[in-house]
Amino acid sequence: MRSLRALLRSLLTKDGLDRMGKPITRRAFLAGGGAFASMLALGGVAHAAGTGTGELLRPPGAQDASRFTALCLKCNRCESVCPQGCLRTGLLEDGLLSWRTPIMDFHRGACDFCGKCEDVCPTGAILGARDESQVIGFAEVNRERCIAWVQGGCRVCVDACPYGAISIDGSSRPVVDEAKCNGCGACEYACPSNSYLTFAGGTERGINVRVALSAGSSKGGDAR
Ligand code: SF4
Ligand code: SF4
Numbered sequence: 738m739r740s741l742r743a744l745l746r747s748l749l750t751k752d753g754l755d756r757m758g759k760p761i762t763r764r765a766f767l768a769g770g771g772a773f774a775s776m777l778a779l780g781g782v783a784h785a786a787g788t789g790t791g792e793l794l795r796p797p798g799a800q801d802a803s804r805f806t807a808l809c810l811k812c813n814r815c816e817s818v819c820p821q822g823c824l825r826t827g828l829l830e831d832g833l834l835s836w837r838t839p840i841m842d843f844h845r846g847a848c849d850f851c852g853k854c855e856d857v858c859p860t861g862a863i864l865g866a867r868d869e870s871q872v873i874g875f876a877e878v879n880r881e882r883c884i885a886w887v888q889g890g891c892r893v894c895v896d897a898c899p900y901g902a903i904s905i906d907g908s909s910r911p912v913v914d915e916a917k918c919n920g921c922g923a924c925e926y927a928c929p930s931n932s933y934l935t936f937a938g939g940t941e942r943g944i945n946v947r948v949a950l951s952a953g954s955s956k957g958g959d960a961r
């Protein structure tokens with residue numbers, strides 16, 4: 738990784754002017770360094786809080802966190818091309834290493850394994866995206882937010898799942914079959930709980946895709 742000094746230098750023009758053409762003073766240079774250090778610290782805190790690169794939902798075929806981090810150029814081509822709109826750009830609170838990298842956001846759309854993100858990726862950071870056996874994550878029912886669990890009368894996620902991974906228990910509540918779920922996000926995208934249970938607050942839905950403990954290979958998850 739480039740040093741802080743080198744990074745700051747890269748923000749300047751050759752003759753020591755900023756991008757607006759004004760001279761860079763020593764004070765401004767040091768202030769910029771302080772701000773950058775704060776950004777580093779923020780990213781570090783977020784990473785320590787469990788939102789680092791190894792615990793984020795990635796496009797299919799990008800579940801090997803170390804390989805992905807090494808290869809991703811943060812060019813955002815995958816996000817731009819995704820026809821489902823289910824990719825977002827990583828923020829600083831996602832961890833410094835994941836800043837500006839693609840992260841699945843199933844509030845925007847669900848992945849249908851079309852593979853277009855892989856087609857445009859210039860480095861091979863996304864590999865095998867058309868393989869529906871790739872495990873992006875696992876769906877987990879939130880009993881405090883799922884309409885069927887709170888009051889009954891909803892089976893939207895059951896009908897939305899393209900893989901038949903959600904069944905109904907004896908009390909008409911959804912249960913996820915871990916062996917069939919690949920984390921496509923169709924259930925989370927379709928879940929209407931935020932519209933119905935507005936009192937609950939937050940953005941968590943009745944069913945949410947979580948990162949697999951051993952991303953990309955094992956079948957885990959929870960249907961609590
Ligand atoms: S496989 Fe297709 S739908 Fe899924 S993230 Fe990539 S571009 Fe989007
Ligand atoms: S297209 Fe590839 S290199 Fe570019 S942001 Fe997406 S995963 Fe990273």
Ligand code: SF4
Nearest residue numbers: 898918920921922924
């Ligand atoms: S349970 Fe949800 S995330 Fe899992 S395969 Fe079905 S729709 Fe996709």
